[in-house]
Amino acid sequence: MNEDAEKSGLTRRIQMRRADRSLAGARVDGERQRKGYAEAVIAHLREGGRIICVSDDKALVDLLRGLIRDELKMPASCLVSTTAVDMLARLARQAAEASVKPLFLVERELKGRDLTFAVRLIKNGFPELKVLLLTAESDRQRIALLQESGMDGCIRKPVDGPALLERVALAVRPQGQVERSLDWARSLFGQGEHLRALQVCGQALEQKSNAPAVLLLMGDIFKAMEEFDKAADAYAKAAGASPMFLDPLRRLAALHAEKGDAARELECLEKLDDLSPLDVERKLRMGELSLRLNRTDKARTLLGDAVRLSARQAKVGPAGVASRVAELYAESDPETAAAYLRKALDSRKEFWGQDDLAAFNRLGLLLRRAGRWRDATEEYQKALGIAPDDAGLHYNLGMAWLEGKDTEAARAAALKALALDPELPRSSARVAMNLAMVFLATDDRMHALPLLRTALELEPGNAEARELLARAESAAR
Structure with a gap:
């Protein structure tokens, strides 16, 4: 028993000594590695590099300043810090024009604004710039989305000095x-x-x-x-x-897209979506490809997810995403397209203005294509509340009334459009003919005849306009 105990004790002491040596070696390796990180950052700064920090986190900026000044012994001018969101693009442009090699440390959210999309635009424009995003995020999916946005890495906050030095060093000079x-x-x-x-x-x-x-x-x-x-x-x-x-x-997805292989592109995007399911642009593309491949149920799910995600992210406004979804459905399913476009307009109802007129016109056309002329007139009238003197809106309203067989309302709208813009018929032979048909429906040949002549002037070979003109002239005799 005593001999066994002695052996056991000897074994334990040997193991402990080995552990102590391992710990000592780890400390040496850690110090050597930290020295290597410091040398990498110093070399970067000496070669004209800069560290640009866009953050309102005073503790982090002080930590970064201390690393540069006290540990790296480099001038304070090597660090540029700002809390101004609007300075980001300007600093990136200046750095690119001056051919310096900056490393940007940028807060994911600053002063209530999500800067992820802004950083992606900068990386697209200046791919040589290195960007580390500062974030308190811990969710794996969210981190994956941030890395996908073009960042060279993320720094999870709070962060200590050694970890900060390591991330900066690996970004500026891979080991x-x-x-x-x-x-x-x-x-x-x-x-x-x-x-x-x-x-x-x-x-x-x-x-x-x-x-x-x-x-x-x-x-x-x-x-x-x-x-x-x-x-x-x-x-x-x-x-x-x-x-x-x-x-x-x-x-790989982009390569399949260039080759026109929609099925294989979608397969790659699905794998990406499994790993990082919060990307709105990818959901839109997957929905578009699914429609192209006649996978309508899948497309509906994906495009609905895109709109819902956009409402939770500041990168892309929900109105913009819903409008894009509407365009995807415009030819194949006008009813669904109209629903998405209406959702887009409703999401910004308090801010309707001139910029929304095109969307209202598009919605009216989609509703008319779906046979819902009365709903179309309601949308045109909402738009007229924004721009009562828009001749195009009055013209479209007249067309909707004509489709609904309310010829007097159609004539009133057509007369208003012509009063606001007498040159409207000359915009195209089709417009001139449509207006003429409104007046013919109310037996108003006085207005119809000049419009049909204008249509033939613009398009001499238009057989329909020629036939209508001949009939109208014969009835007028």
């Missing part, structure tokens, strides 16, 4: 041989050296097989070489190597 090879391959690709870039990518894969970022770049290179099957294979492998890396699936 490791694979990353350096990847930078070189990107440079060759940018210079049009496609084959050499592929060779460097191959060397990077020897260092780390199935590296998703390398496979993604290979897909881009193959696509530029118009080797579309190889590009698709590289993107698919990149997606399989890292399921949460969304760029390969996005590129």
